[in-house]
Amino acid sequence: xxxxxxxPGACARVEHHLSRRLFLQGAGAxxxxxxxxxxxxxxAGAATKQGKHVILVFMSGxxxxxxxxxxxxxxxxxxxxxxxxxxxxxxxxxEYMPNLARLANRTATIRSMTSDLGDHMEGHYLAQTGHKPxxxxxTAPHWLSVCAHERPAAGGLPSYVVLGAEQGGNMAVPxxxxxxxxxxGLYCPGKGQGPEDLPAAGEKELDAFRRREALxxxxxxxxxxxxxxxxxxxxxAAFGAVGRxxxxxxxxxxxxxxxxxxxxxxxxxLGRDCLLAARLVEKGVPFVRVQHQTGLAWDKHRRAFDSxxxxxxxxxxxxxxxxxxxxxRGLWDTTLVVLMGEFGRTPGIEGQxxxxxxxxxxxWSMSLGGCGAKPGVVVGSTNDDGTAVKDRPVTxxxxxxxxxxxxxxxPAKELDFEGRPMPLTENGKGKPVKExx
Amino acid sequence: xxxxxxxVSAALLVxxxxxxxxxxxxxxxxxxxxxxxxxxxxVKPAPRAEHAELVRRIYLDVLGRIPTADEASAYLExxxxxxxxxxxxxxxxxxxxxxxxxxxxxxxLNGNLxxxxxxxxxxxxxxxxxxxxxxxxxxxxxEMLDPDETDxxxxxxxxxxxxxxxxxxxxxxxDAMTVAVSSTFFGVQMQCAKCHDHPTVDKWKQENxxxxxxxxxxxxxxxxxxxSGTALTEKPDGEVKxxxxxxxxxxxxxxxxxxxxxxxxxxxRKALIAAGVNAGSPYFKRAMANRVWKHLTGxxxxxxxxxxxxxxxxxxxxxxxxxxxxxxxxxxxxxRLMGGILHSEAYLRSSRWVGPGARPADRTYAVAAPKPLSxxxxxxxxxxxxxxxxxxxxxYQGGDKNKPGGxxxxxxxxxxxxxxxxxxxxAARFKxxxxxxxxxxxxxxxxxxxxxxxxxxxxxxxALVTRLAKAKDDExxxxxxxxxxxxxPTADEAxxxxxxLAAPGVxxxxxxxxxxxxxxxxxxxxxxx
Numbered sequence: 001x002x003x004x005x006x007x008p009g010a011c012a013r014v015e016h017h018l019s020r021r022l023f024l025q026g027a028g029a030x031x032x033x034x035x036x037x038x039x040x041x042x043x044a045g046a047a048t049k050q051g052k053h054v055i056l057v058f059m060s061g062x063x064x065x066x067x068x069x070x071x072x073x074x075x076x077x078x079x080x081x082x083x084x085x086x087x088x089x090x091x092x093x094x095e096y097m098p099n100l101a102r103l104a105n106r107t108a109t110i111r112s113m114t115s116d117l118g119d120h121m122e123g124h125y126l127a128q129t130g131h132k133p134x135x136x137x138x139t140a141p142h143w144l145s146v147c148a149h150e151r152p153a154a155g156g157l158p159s160y161v162v163l164g165a166e167q168g169g170n171m172a173v174p175x176x177x178x179x180x181x182x183x184x185g186l187y188c189p190g191k192g193q194g195p196e197d198l199p200a201a202g203e204k205e206l207d208a209f210r211r212r213e214a215l216x217x218x219x220x221x222x223x224x225x226x227x228x229x230x231x232x233x234x235x236x237a238a239f240g241a242v243g244r245x246x247x248x249x250x251x252x253x254x255x256x257x258x259x260x261x262x263x264x265x266x267x268x269x270l271g272r273d274c275l276l277a278a279r280l281v282e283k284g285v286p287f288v289r290v291q292h293q294t295g296l297a298w299d300k301h302r303r304a305f306d307s308x309x310x311x312x313x314x315x316x317x318x319x320x321x322x323x324x325x326x327x328x329r330g331l332w333d334t335t336l337v338v339l340m341g342e343f344g345r346t347p348g349i350e351g352q353x354x355x356x357x358x359x360x361x362x363x364w365s366m367s368l369g370g371c372g373a374k375p376g377v378v379v380g381s382t383n384d385d386g387t388a389v390k391d392r393p394v395t396x397x398x399x400x401x402x403x404x405x406x407x408x409x410x411p412a413k414e415l416d417f418e419g420r421p422m423p424l425t426e427n428g429k430g431k432p433v434k435e436x437x
Numbered sequence: 438x439x440x441x442x443x444x445v446s447a448a449l450l451v452x453x454x455x456x457x458x459x460x461x462x463x464x465x466x467x468x469x470x471x472x473x474x475x476x477x478x479x480v481k482p483a484p485r486a487e488h489a490e491l492v493r494r495i496y497l498d499v500l501g502r503i504p505t506a507d508e509a510s511a512y513l514e515x516x517x518x519x520x521x522x523x524x525x526x527x528x529x530x531x532x533x534x535x536x537x538x539x540x541x542x543x544x545x546l547n548g549n550l551x552x553x554x555x556x557x558x559x560x561x562x563x564x565x566x567x568x569x570x571x572x573x574x575x576x577x578x579x580e581m582l583d584p585d586e587t588d589x590x591x592x593x594x595x596x597x598x599x600x601x602x603x604x605x606x607x608x609x610x611x612d613a614m615t616v617a618v619s620s621t622f623f624g625v626q627m628q629c630a631k632c633h634d635h636p637t638v639d640k641w642k643q644e645n646x647x648x649x650x651x652x653x654x655x656x657x658x659x660x661x662x663x664x665s666g667t668a669l670t671e672k673p674d675g676e677v678k679x680x681x682x683x684x685x686x687x688x689x690x691x692x693x694x695x696x697x698x699x700x701x702x703x704x705x706r707k708a709l710i711a712a713g714v715n716a717g718s719p720y721f722k723r724a725m726a727n728r729v730w731k732h733l734t735g736x737x738x739x740x741x742x743x744x745x746x747x748x749x750x751x752x753x754x755x756x757x758x759x760x761x762x763x764x765x766x767x768x769x770x771x772x773r774l775m776g777g778i779l780h781s782e783a784y785l786r787s788s789r790w791v792g793p794g795a796r797p798a799d800r801t802y803a804v805a806a807p808k809p810l811s812x813x814x815x816x817x818x819x820x821x822x823x824x825x826x827x828x829x830x831x832x833y834q835g836g837d838k839n840k841p842g843g844x845x846x847x848x849x850x851x852x853x854x855x856x857x858x859x860x861x862x863x864a865a866r867f868k869x870x871x872x873x874x875x876x877x878x879x880x881x882x883x884x885x886x887x888x889x890x891x892x893x894x895x896x897x898x899x900a901l902v903t904r905l906a907k908a909k910d911d912e913x914x915x916x917x918x919x920x921x922x923x924x925x926p927t928a929d930e931a932x933x934x935x936x937x938l939a940a941p942g943v944x945x946x947x948x949x950x951x952x953x954x955x956x957x958x959x960x961x962x963x964x965x966x
Binding site for chain 2: 021119180184185186187189195196197198199209211212219220222223224225226227228229232235236237238239242245284302357424
């Protein structure tokens, strides 16, 4: 069902690549000597604990603002859900989010998001790169790839880990784009699992891998000459990543976590991944993307209101536990947690058959917190029926500028791609949401 | 070489037609247009790829696997100047081709289905038979849109629509049929137009999406008249209604993409065939021409392949027009279309760019794009390279007590292997979703540690690892390179290999295994270049 409507411009082949020469210098300098640096991961935690982290929980499908952070109970557009009081006076959210209601004085909520791409895949792309697929001159990187580029992990830990993915390839979960394969998120299949096929930890495996990898990259060097395209670069970079993973094998092992900690997150795939995200952050991985279910779970065109309860409940349980856990471990002040999908849903209760809501980009909500984001603020509002933003519209470029500002990355910064300046947000238009800073 | 050619010729399903030369002419016509565009840009294209690169590329693109060491040697030793053209014609006409291409077509037609559905095996058999007969593409399209339940082969085609009628509610089923048909047969993707007029294509209104849907409004499944299973039916009534932003609730007309409104005297799907499946309609011929071009060169003339519309022009509109027109006038001869592309210098170019200047974009076709092996190509190539194919062949040959095995042809080897769990595991991991290839660590982990790879690298009769372990150091490099990379090693490579094998402290068999792995896990193997 999922097709990827990549529009012209987005599919322009990017001839930029991880320079092979650079890669070889880094990974293989002095025969195996280069591995020494890459494998010395044990001290990584200490170095990055001072740094900042991001956990993005992506709610694919387009969560309804009416059934999450902007209820209009009792209005014609309100739907059957009730709302509850949060820890912030006067701020009420959906009845199935008791944990997020309790934690509302630690998080910030934006009720006046506005965007303009109502197709799932285009929306995914925009909401994770800050660029429209039609308007980029080179494939835009995921914003967490940008973060990995700007604030890489110390000591050979992965800078960016992807836990589960929505179907739809590079549109649903955009890759590193023009930044090249070196800034690609390390994929884990979800449900709390680490990367597939990692062998048991041990010096023996590590030695054997080093020996084979030296042979592999040595024999392959000639092929790469004159074929320095991103695809080929990404293949070789992937083997470099394997070597680093072998050296930090228990990083992904949530069975090492005490049962009590596991329970708090709830018995769901999302719970496992949120726990793994917290573990990774605690161990020094700076950036983690968590996928909430696959198959566009929040895309409730039909039979929305009943099934929404279960979805919202598991989301609230897992994300609530994540916030509590990060706070309890002293990581909340350095970890930005972002909860959002690609757009919102129509005020009108539409659809054929059992009712639901369709895609809506004009006015929607998201939540963020930690890493110095001002706690308890509610930014912007929609009108009584939620059909339009009433005040303080926030665009996706604004939102991205806010993320970068919270992470201490200058939102006005431009990256370089083959001598061309590449702004972090579309046309460099984004202005941080000051209310959150 | 002679023996090889004879073996291939004996298995010819489709005699090289009198038009084989014409396919080469088609290639030349394509080249003239590509070169003209390059001259305008002042770009001198890369030279033709080397022999060893071409034999590997042609086998991968036509048969979906690397050549065996013997096949590669035979080609490399052949000194005829037109040997690549001959190889293209031979492989295209041979019996193994449809066993690979049925999977390619299945992927194009049904790749977006998330799981195998009842009738898939019959559909694959249908595709293989028709591709083996070199059936015209318009005939196949008609069979898929309006299957003849009395034709024992043709009825397998009903899977294409019937698979979209399993599960989901009616509107989801209708959507699945509409999207599949417009994407594969007509090269357009109209999901945007479902909810509103298309944002970038002025002439596509919401009405166009529902217009295609209307042709399927009455399509359902019923019990087959003969035999078991289900058959496609068309109910006597049923309309598609939609709510336009301005127009309110509207009953969709039978509206084709070019604006034709049909009456459905003989049934709605027959009306769609009449409107769209013919040489006159630009959509039908362009869609397949562009897909085949993309499959063989790596980059579509229009990208994405199902966004062929005014707001998304082709990189070389004149090439697309030429291929589409030739495809139609050749009565939708798929092999001729493939041959025209394969014989072109644009296809045969080197993938290496040594200058001058920066590497030109893939879509200029100045230099070949390295193509990552698709999951089917990768699985079979791994099996052939490691010698695991021999183990499979022996197993399939054995048959069982009641059913003694017959000759295991390469085509049969493929279709049997495709049913193995190991194959499915590998295919799932390397599945590419969406556009743009990127390897990730999970690919590298698979190639290094997954049990499927361990199985393939196991010593045994026919296993490359075992043959290497018995060979002398200087022969081992040659054997390994020819089996895995379809070429002999350079002197430097041979020396590096000998050096590795001679190093103390590692058992001979293990170091041979390391060598095979190192070549399999290299970019040169991972890509079709």
